[in-house]
Amino acid sequence: MLRTPKKLTDFTCSALDEVRHNAPLVQCITNSVVVNFTANALLALGASAAMVDIPDEAGPFATVASGLLVNLGTPTAESRQAMLEAAAAANDAQTPWVLDPVAIGSLPVRTPLGYTLRDLRPSVVRGNASEIIALMGAGAGGRGVDASDGMDAAEPVARALAEKTGGIVAVSGPVDVITDGQDLFRIANGDALLTKVTGGGCALGAVMAAFASVDDDKLATTVAAVAVYTVAAEIAAVRSAGPGSFAVNFLDALAAVDPDDIRRRAAIS
Amino acid sequence: MLRTPKKLTDFTCSALDEVRHNAPLVQCITNSVVVNFTANALLALGASAAMVDIPDEAGPFATVASGLLVNLGTPTAESRQAMLEAAAAANDAQTPWVLDPVAIGSLPVRTPLGYTLRDLRPSVVRGNASEIIALMGAGAGGRGVDASDGMDAAEPVARALAEKTGGIVAVSGPVDVITDGQDLFRIANGDALLTKVTGGGCALGAVMAAFASVDDDKLATTVAAVAVYTVAAEIAAVRSAGPGSFAVNFLDALAAVDPDDIRRRAAIS
Amino acid sequence: MLRTPKKLTDFTCSALDEVRHNAPLVQCITNSVVVNFTANALLALGASAAMVDIPDEAGPFATVASGLLVNLGTPTAESRQAMLEAAAAANDAQTPWVLDPVAIGSLPVRTPLGYTLRDLRPSVVRGNASEIIALMGAGAGGRGVDASDGMDAAEPVARALAEKTGGIVAVSGPVDVITDGQDLFRIANGDALLTKVTGGGCALGAVMAAFASVDDDKLATTVAAVAVYTVAAEIAAVRSAGPGSFAVNFLDALAAVDPDDIRRRAAIS
Numbered sequence: 001m002l003r004t005p006k007k008l009t010d011f012t013c014s015a016l017d018e019v020r021h022n023a024p025l026v027q028c029i030t031n032s033v034v035v036n037f038t039a040n041a042l043l044a045l046g047a048s049a050a051m052v053d054i055p056d057e058a059g060p061f062a063t064v065a066s067g068l069l070v071n072l073g074t075p076t077a078e079s080r081q082a083m084l085e086a087a088a089a090a091n092d093a094q095t096p097w098v099l100d101p102v103a104i105g106s107l108p109v110r111t112p113l114g115y116t117l118r119d120l121r122p123s124v125v126r127g128n129a130s131e132i133i134a135l136m137g138a139g140a141g142g143r144g145v146d147a148s149d150g151m152d153a154a155e156p157v158a159r160a161l162a163e164k165t166g167g168i169v170a171v172s173g174p175v176d177v178i179t180d181g182q183d184l185f186r187i188a189n190g191d192a193l194l195t196k197v198t199g200g201g202c203a204l205g206a207v208m209a210a211f212a213s214v215d216d217d218k219l220a221t222t223v224a225a226v227a228v229y230t231v232a233a234e235i236a237a238v239r240s241a242g243p244g245s246f247a248v249n250f251l252d253a254l255a256a257v258d259p260d261d262i263r264r265r266a267a268i269s
Numbered sequence: 270m271l272r273t274p275k276k277l278t279d280f281t282c283s284a285l286d287e288v289r290h291n292a293p294l295v296q297c298i299t300n301s302v303v304v305n306f307t308a309n310a311l312l313a314l315g316a317s318a319a320m321v322d323i324p325d326e327a328g329p330f331a332t333v334a335s336g337l338l339v340n341l342g343t344p345t346a347e348s349r350q351a352m353l354e355a356a357a358a359a360n361d362a363q364t365p366w367v368l369d370p371v372a373i374g375s376l377p378v379r380t381p382l383g384y385t386l387r388d389l390r391p392s393v394v395r396g397n398a399s400e401i402i403a404l405m406g407a408g409a410g411g412r413g414v415d416a417s418d419g420m421d422a423a424e425p426v427a428r429a430l431a432e433k434t435g436g437i438v439a440v441s442g443p444v445d446v447i448t449d450g451q452d453l454f455r456i457a458n459g460d461a462l463l464t465k466v467t468g469g470g471c472a473l474g475a476v477m478a479a480f481a482s483v484d485d486d487k488l489a490t491t492v493a494a495v496a497v498y499t500v501a502a503e504i505a506a507v508r509s510a511g512p513g514s515f516a517v518n519f520l521d522a523l524a525a526v527d528p529d530d531i532r533r534r535a536a537i538s
Numbered sequence: 539m540l541r542t543p544k545k546l547t548d549f550t551c552s553a554l555d556e557v558r559h560n561a562p563l564v565q566c567i568t569n570s571v572v573v574n575f576t577a578n579a580l581l582a583l584g585a586s587a588a589m590v591d592i593p594d595e596a597g598p599f600a601t602v603a604s605g606l607l608v609n610l611g612t613p614t615a616e617s618r619q620a621m622l623e624a625a626a627a628a629n630d631a632q633t634p635w636v637l638d639p640v641a642i643g644s645l646p647v648r649t650p651l652g653y654t655l656r657d658l659r660p661s662v663v664r665g666n667a668s669e670i671i672a673l674m675g676a677g678a679g680g681r682g683v684d685a686s687d688g689m690d691a692a693e694p695v696a697r698a699l700a701e702k703t704g705g706i707v708a709v710s711g712p713v714d715v716i717t718d719g720q721d722l723f724r725i726a727n728g729d730a731l732l733t734k735v736t737g738g739g740c741a742l743g744a745v746m747a748a749f750a751s752v753d754d755d756k757l758a759t760t761v762a763a764v765a766v767y768t769v770a771a772e773i774a775a776v777r778s779a780g781p782g783s784f785a786v787n788f789l790d791a792l793a794a795v796d797p798d799d800i801r802r803r804a805a806i807s
Contacts, residue, residue: 033304033320035571039736044781049736050641051571051612057645074320076347078614103319107326196524198308198318243313244520251782255734302573302589343589345616372588376595465793467577467587512582513789 002220003183005268012224012266013259015214020046024066024213028206029053029083031073031102034199037247038069041203044254045228047210058082062089067209068097070117071202072110080113087120096123096212100205105134118161123218124168125161126205129154132171136161151177159184168222170208172201176226180219187223188267189230191237193246204229227266232257234265271489272452274537281493281535282528284483289315293335293482297475298322298352300342300371303468306516307338310472313523314497316479327351328358336478337366339386340471341379349382356389365392365481369474374403387430392487393437394430395474398423401440405430420446428453437491439477441470445495449488456492457536458499460506462515473498496535501526503534540758541721543806550762550804551797553752558584562604562751566744567591567621569611569640572737575785576607579741582792583766585748596620600627605747606635608655609740610648618651625658634661634750638743643672656699661756662706663699664743667692670709674699689715697722706760708746710739714764718757725761726805727768729775731784742767765804770795772803 002011025048030038039049052061055078062068068090070083090097099122101114111134118125118135125135129151136157154171162169162181171177176187194200204225211225212218235257236249271280294317299307304320311318321330324347331337337359339352359366368391373383380403387394387404394404398420405426423440431438431450440446445456463469473494480494481487504526505518540549563586568576573589580587590599593616600606606628608621628635637660642652652673656663663673667689674695692709700707700719709715714725732738742763749763750756773795774787 031320032301032570033308033318036305036574036736039571040781040785043734043736049571051569052641052645053612054614054647057647060644060646074322076323076345076614103321106329107321108329109323109326196312198305198312240521242521242524243309244517244524247309247520248517248782248786251785252778252780255780255782300589301570302577302587305574343591345592345614372590375598376590377598378592378595465581467574467581509790511790511793512578513786513793516578516789517786 002217008185008220008223008268009263009266011220012227013262015211015221015224016228016259016262018214019210022214023048024210025050026067026069026206026209027052027061027065027086028069028071029058029079029086030069030071030202033073034202037199038203038206040251041254042206042210044251045207045210053079053082055081055085059085059089062086062095063093065095066213068095069100069206069209070097071100071102071205072104072114073102073202075110075113083117087117087122091120096209096218098122098124098126098205098209098212100126100202101131101135102202104131118165121165122167123212124170124208124222125165126170126172126208128172128201132161132169133157136164151175155184168218170222170226172204176230178219178222178226183219185223186269187226187230188269189227189234189265191233193237193240193243194233196243197247223268227262227268228257231261231265235261271486277454277489277492277537278532278535280489281496282531284480284490284493285497285528285531287483288479291483292317293479294319295336295338295475295478296321296330296334296355297338297340298327298348298355299338299340299471302342303471306468307472307475309520310523311475311479313520314476314479322348322351324350324354328354331355331358331364332362334364335482337364338369338475338478339366340369340371340474341373341383342371342471344379344382352382352386356386356391360389365478365487367391367393367395367474367478367481369395369471370400370404371471373400387434390434391436392481393439393477393491394434395439395441395477397441397470401430401438402426405433420444424453437487439491439495441473445499447488447491447495452488454492455538456495456499457538458496458503458534460502462506462509462512463502465512466516492537496531496537497526500530500534504530540755546723546758546761546806547801547804549758550765551800553749553759553762554766554797554800556752557748560752561586562748563588564605564607564744564747565590565599565603565624566607566609567596567617567624568607568609568740568744571611572740575737576741576744578789579792580744580748582789583745583748591617591620593619593623597623597627600624600633601631603633604751606633607638607744607747608635609638609640609743610642610652611640611740613648613651621655625655625660629658634747634756636660636662636664636743636747636750638664638740639669639673640740642669656703659703660705661750662708662746662760663703664708664710664746666710666739670699670707671695674702689713693722706756708760708764710742714768716757716760716764721757723761724807725764725768726807727765727772727803729771731775731778731781732771734781735785761806765800765806766795769799769803773799
């Protein structure tokens with residue numbers, strides 16, 4: 001079991017090589033705001049991107065994709081149907097899939113959709129503290145939360161949510177938290193500029209789906225995805241004059257980041 | 270009353286500080302072409318962006334957002350419904366909102382929608398000369414105009430439109446014009462590169478919504494939004510080799526522009 | 539007839555001038571992933587972009603646009619209807635139009651739509667080898683192909699498809715192939731970084747539509763579009779540290795590329 005920071009760092013390096021070698025095809029059903037940045041992040045990483053997000057195509061494609069991202073950012077009626085179809089097909093075909101429950105809590109369309117998707121047991125859930133708490137909320141009788149929830153509050157909820165889904169839960173924040181319900185790792189990389197680029201979090205969900213395709217140990221692949229992504233962000237931030245140049249440098253850094261960078265910088269604990 | 274260039278310049282500086290301090294949450298129902306750039310412009314400025322643009326969510330969200338942008342660029346059936354729902358809810362909740370009647374005139378779906386939204390009395394209307402003339406056109410019996418209408422023709426129409434809506438009308442062009450029907454200010458900042466980046470105008474509408482959230486004097490907040498936006502464009506243009514680098518530098522400049530830049534450059538008359 | 543590399547290079551230079559002088563208005567019905575990059579590529583080139591992609595507007599607009607792009611990347615129900623409406627209207631009005639049959643082959647919604655659009659006889663078809671083979675496939679009784687089809691297999695199919703549509707077929711790859719069914723030219727420009735930016739191919743379809751508006755010889759205008767586009771990519775690649783900076787530099791290069799660059803670099807054979 002890859003359950004020490006050292007082993008996880010080694011795994012991250014080999015998983016990065018494997019993603020670049022395999023070029024996994026990641027299907028994304030994601031929001032209109034970040035769809036371009038998400039595809040570019042996958043391509044920069046060395047993966048392939050396919051935004052097959054309409055009913056009747058999303059399901060069949062999920063059976064052949066290497067991984068799937070379902071992101072609730074701008075859930076039109078067609079994309080909602082595509083999400084349910086794709087998640088079910090991914091489960092049938094054992095395609096790993098990531099759920100990003102963007103802004104659920106009180107919004108009346110996406111929140112019940114988030115619960116339905118949660119109950120389809122995604123391989124990985126990724127969100128900020130508020131979204132993770134909201135996604136668990138229904139079971140606890142809650143009604144959603146505002147964005148001010150802290151990581152301290154989120155950690156036990158993340159564990160409980162991971163137990164509930166049988167998958168991995170990743171909470172994004174200044175320090176990222178990843179848990180399978182039992183073990184819990186923290187990654188203290190990244191840069192605040194990542195929050196000044198729209199899709200900074202959403203694209204990470206797609207990267208998690210890419211990494212999830214290379215190994216059955218989804219806790220390890222999710223740690224690897226976060227480590228690679230946030231180390232690239234650190235490298236990019238140093239060169240950047242602001243959020244515009246950061247977004248550009250980040251894509252360059254995702255394409256260039258190598259095992260040496262990971263070993264030197266990854267702060268997994 | 271902030272009705273002198275000097276006072277408006279001072280106001281612009283304090284309003285910029287306030288936007289950065291408050292981080293107003295701007296809801297955008299906008300077109301698929303510019304949605305990413307618009308969100309990034311808001312984030313760079315220091316505001317927050319939420320593209321809540323589906324029916325049943327757009328209305329409730331408009332009651333809690335700090336400001337709302339309704340942009341007619343790619344008006345799908347769902348987004349049309351969301352626009353009407355959000356505008357009505359914004360009015361009920363006194364959330365300031367901006368209407369950008371992109372390409373109205375002869376296009377048969379968006380033009381009547383533009384009139385309906387106009388009659389809901391947006392806090393601010395932003396468009397180019399042709400769009401402003403077209404938006405006023407129905408009442409005057411007109412049938413829309415081509416894009417060659419000049420600013421001279423637009424000024425009296427902008428005044429009349431502002432009287433009709435009871436709000437502010439901003440006409441974008443080489444020199445921007447902002448009026449409440451009585452007073453009229455011109456801002457001679459910006460750069461032609463802004464017209465070479467898609468969303469250069471559309472994102473300004475979102476920035477107007479952000480500024481509209483910090484003060485009741487919407488003429489002043491709209492002048493401030495245009496001044497900050499176009500001064501940032503000037504700063505970015507100096508560093509840019511073309512439209513690609515300009516878009517990047519513009520986001521950096523929006524994040525960095527400060528009161529000294531505004532005082533030194535703003536050309537309000 | 540412009541049927542020698544030398545004459546086609548000269549034509550490319552004059553067509554580029556003409557695009558910049560005329561600023562053709564290119565209507566794009568394209569996918570959500572690349573819509574922003576496509577608009578920015580058209581603007582950088584000196585053309586105008588209008589993403590009029592909803593039913594009831596797409597048709598009327600196609601009669602006044604200089605050119606039309608129909609791209610099947612994320613074909614929502616509304617955009618599918620808009621595509622058919624616009625293609626028919628373009629034919630009626632003799633507006634040149636480009637079909638980009640993204641990812642057709644086995645996907646069950648877009649594949650029959652691609653055949654229907656093919657049978658409307660687009661002025662130009664652009665795709666990778668697999669898409670061109672798949673688009674021809676129905677007539678040949680085929681069922682679509684995976685992305686591994688090579689250029690060798692695609693060339694005779696491209697000729698046959700051009701005969702079938704009565705238009706031009708362009709196959710994108712390391713060496714681009716353009717044929718009217720009789721003559722066939724190859725262009726050996728470009729850079730692999732173009733495949734690492736989403737929309738690298740899709741935006742070329744829009745550029746083909748812009749060039750198609752300046753001359754009746756669509757084989758020549760398509761060669762010109764590919765030459766300008768791929769020469770700009772070469773120029774951009776030299777300055778780029780990765781796919782993020784390449785996308786930025788590419789837009790700058792599209793705006794700056796001039797006849798000298800074309801004469802020096804274009805590798806048409």
